[in-house]
Amino acid sequence: MSYLRLLPILLLMATLFLSSCASKPDVISDPEIKPPPPILTVPKLPPLPPGAKQVNGVAAIVNDDIITFREVLRESLPVIQDAEKKGLVDDKARHDLRVMVLDRLIDKHLTEQKVKELGIKIGDDEIRQAIDDVKRQNNNMSQSQLEAALKLQGFSFTQYEAQIREQLERLRLVSMEVRSKVYVGDKEAEEYYQSHLNKYTEEEQLKARHIFIKTDEKASADQIQKAMNKALQVLFEARQGKDFVALAKEYSEDPAAKTDGGDLGTFKRGEMLADLEKALLPLKSGEIGELVITPSGLHIVKLEERLPGKAKSFDLVKAEIKELLYRQKQDERFTSWMKELRTKASIVVKDGSGII
Numbered sequence: 254m255s256y257l258r259l260l261p262i263l264l265l266m267a268t269l270f271l272s273s274c275a276s277k278p279d280v281i282s283d284p285e286i287k288p289p290p291p292i293l294t295v296p297k298l299p300p301l302p303p304g305a306k307q308v309n310g311v312a313a314i315v316n317d318d319i320i321t322f323r324e325v326l327r328e329s330l331p332v333i334q335d336a337e338k339k340g341l342v343d344d345k346a347r348h349d350l351r352v353m354v355l356d357r358l359i360d361k362h363l364t365e366q367k368v369k370e371l372g373i374k375i376g377d378d379e380i381r382q383a384i385d386d387v388k389r390q391n392n393n394m395s396q397s398q399l400e401a402a403l404k405l406q407g408f409s410f411t412q413y414e415a416q417i418r419e420q421l422e423r424l425r426l427v428s429m430e431v432r433s434k435v436y437v438g439d440k441e442a443e444e445y446y447q448s449h450l451n452k453y454t455e456e457e458q459l460k461a462r463h464i465f466i467k468t469d470e471k472a473s474a475d476q477i478q479k480a481m482n483k484a485l486q487v488l489f490e491a492r493q494g495k496d497f498v499a500l501a502k503e504y505s506e507d508p509a510a511k512t513d514g515g516d517l518g519t520f521k522r523g524e525m526l527a528d529l530e531k532a533l534l535p536l537k538s539g540e541i542g543e544l545v546i547t548p549s550g551l552h553i554v555k556l557e558e559r560l561p562g563k564a565k566s567f568d569l570v571k572a573e574i575k576e577l578l579y580r581q582k583q584d585e586r587f588t589s590w591m592k593e594l595r596t597k598a599s600i601v602v603k604d605g606s607g608i609i
Contacts, residue, residue: 457521
């Protein structure tokens with residue numbers, strides 16, 4: 254289950270626009286923004302590690318808001334623990350993670366201040382709807398089940414409501430400041446399509462046939478030699494121009510070959526038995542490849558035809574391209590918007606040497 258604690262705003266925004274690995278709010282009322290599967294675990298902030306000092310000094314001042322070192326250390330703990338699960342983390346890495354968390358906390362305060370400045374409000378009906386969505390998408394849990402799940406994590410329902418309100422306020426802020434200022438037109442999408450045509454062209458397909466001579470795993474050396482001689486003779490005849498379909502019907506030990514002449518059908522790369530595909534790929538249409546030896550037997554292969562991949566029409570991929578370009582522009586707009594907030598703000602970061 255994802256965390257319901259108040260997430261640093263950069264973590265939240267990066268999830269919305271940059272598809273990062275950070276946790277995401279459980280409920281989203283903006284119809285333009287698709288929420289992830291909602292889940293309800295709300296971890297308590299863990300206590301400081303044994304032997305750690307109680308640090309309440311000021312880590313940063315963001316306009317009129319204060320961020321303490323204690324807050325930074327507490328918010329860093331789950332981040333560091335997650336990193337430690339993925340590999341060794343040394344002191345420098347821990348310091349870098351704490352600095353990153355401090356940076357996120359600064360962004361969180363900046364966006365909270367912007368919410369207040371713009372007077373963004375979320376109504377009680379929206380909160381109820383968001384909570385109903387959470388219940389419905391969690392196996393239609395009841396109110397008592399939701400409250401019990403929150404209580405296990407040390408949160409009251411009132412605290413949960415407040416947290417959802419705050420998250421929705423931030424989402425609305427981002428929608429106002431970022432999404433509403435991003436537009437992708439058909440012309441821009443078509444230009445992208447033309448310059449990335451290979452990306453929207455289907456793979457080449459190969460049409461092939463084979464003649465199969467079976468060799469048993471328990472076959473004697475004599476039997477294997479006889480099978481090899483037979484295969485080489487058939488290969489010779491095929492390369493001399495004898496009709497491949499007729500040869501397949503006469504010699505192939507694949508039962509289907511008696512009726513289909515050894516037809517393998519059409520296939521894209523990766524869809525055919527690897528050994529056969531390797532033998533067929535270098536061939537030109539009409540050519541017969543080298544004898545292929547597989548655990549099941551011997552194969553004589555012929556490439557009937559190369560079917561070039563066809564480009565998908567622009568209309569077919571237009572929506573996909575516009576979504577791609579839209580997300581790219583959102584990323585750019587979000588980054589520049591956060592830079593604007595920081596430029597206009599009074600931010601003082603204190604020296605945290607020896608603390609973080």
